[in-house]
Amino acid sequence: MEGQELPCVLIDCIGGKHGVYEDHAEFLKERFCLITMKEYLENKSFLGKKIRAIYMWYHKPVINEELLQSLPNLKIVASSGAGVDHLDLNLLSSYGVKVSNTPLTVSTDTADLGMALMLASSRRLVEGHQMAISPDTEYFPANWLGAEVSGATLGIVGMGTIGYKVAERAKAFEMKILYHNRKQRNKEEEHAVGATYCKKIDDLLQQADFVMLAVKLTPQTHKLIGKRELQLMKPTAILINISRGLVVDQDALVEALQNKVIKAAALDVTYPEPLPRDHPLLKLKDVLITPHIGSATVKTRHLMKENMTESIQAGLAGLPIPNEVLL
Numbered sequence: 056m057e058g059q060e061l062p063c064v065l066i067d068c069i070g071g072k073h074g075v076y077e078d079h080a081e082f083l084k085e086r087f088c089l090i091t092m093k094e095y096l097e098n099k100s101f102l103g104k105k106i107r108a109i110y111m112w113y114h115k116p117v118i119n120e121e122l123l124q125s126l127p128n129l130k131i132v133a134s135s136g137a138g139v140d141h142l143d144l145n146l147l148s149s150y151g152v153k154v155s156n157t158p159l160t161v162s163t164d165t166a167d168l169g170m171a172l173m174l175a176s177s178r179r180l181v182e183g184h185q186m187a188i189s190p191d192t193e194y195f196p197a198n199w200l201g202a203e204v205s206g207a208t209l210g211i212v213g214m215g216t217i218g219y220k221v222a223e224r225a226k227a228f229e230m231k232i233l234y235h236n237r238k239q240r241n242k243e244e245e246h247a248v249g250a251t252y253c254k255k256i257d258d259l260l261q262q263a264d265f266v267m268l269a270v271k272l273t274p275q276t277h278k279l280i281g282k283r284e285l286q287l288m289k290p291t292a293i294l295i296n297i298s299r300g301l302v303v304d305q306d307a308l309v310e311a312l313q314n315k316v317i318k319a320a321a322l323d324v325t326y327p328e329p330l331p332r333d334h335p336l337l338k339l340k341d342v343l344i345t346p347h348i349g350s351a352t353v354k355t356r357h358l359m360k361e362n363m364t365e366s367i368q369a370g371l372a373g374l375p376i377p378n379e380v381l382l
């Protein structure tokens with residue numbers, strides 16, 4: 056690359072709680088001229104014309120029409136993760152900007168986390184830990200009861216890449232697997248993991264001991280699980296959400312948990328994130344919340360960075376973009 060000008064790529068910032076990891080930034084700097092939002096805002100008219108791609112790490116920087124108008128040479132937005140509900144795809148397309156994501160990279164870890172949430176909530180791991188480390192050493196594990204995962208019925212809502220990986224894992228736990236897809240049934244995959252298709256989500260909700268949400272957030276899945284759906288679930292059932300908070304009507308979930316309509320919930324996603332500290336979900340004993348960490352492992356985040364880099368390079372070279380998100 057010596058002697059050649061590196062393409063300018065906008066990032067939010069480096070380091071801190073939300074920025075691009077320092078070692079990722081080093082990798083990126085060998086390939087791109089990185090411009091942080093702060094640098095861009097200080098010299099908008101000059102840098103705006105130079106920026107050709109946005110490396111959008113966990114939804115940052117926020118892209119709106121004002122930003123798009125000031126980046127006349129923007130060709131591609133590489134977004135980390137699978138979901139693209141934080142992007143206005145129509146708006147980007149109207150500016151001729153392509154979009155990529157990293158769906159395959161995140162699926163294994165997200166499915167692993169789904170299993171971890173299912174096991175942790177059913178076996179009450181967080182409560183158990185609190186008890187084990189409490190000053191009161193006179194606790195009685197003999198009266199400690201959870202729900203069994205092995206052999207139980209798992210209902211997967213959304214058998215996409217992540218949902219399928221959850222099913223593969225659940226098979227090893229000898230679970231009975233039900234699934235519901237809004238659009239298509241995949242008989243081959245279904246057969247491979249021994250899953251049963253439920254045309255109606257209601258059938259799945261009524262039978263499952265664990266309901267795992269792995270759908271994309273779209274207008275059709277917005278608050279897909281509300282009061283009616285929660286009431287269909289067994290009073291012993293546990294709801295696990297590894298998709299997006301807005302797939303669940305959170306007020307209805309709080310009410311269902313308070314009234315023991317369902318047993319428990321394990322959520323990697325909520326709305327907003329994080330929840331306000333006085334939110335009722337944070338006060339309920341049968342709720343386990345993780346801070347949206349589906350893909351948060353060293354290996355996956357590293358692969359995401361590589362995928363995003365490849366997409367930017369392909370987009371700028373006019374080549375087919377790996378993981379291009381089409382409208």
Ligand SMILES: O=CC(=O)O
Binds near residue numbers: 350
């Ligand atoms: O939430 C994470 C993702 O969309 O991959």
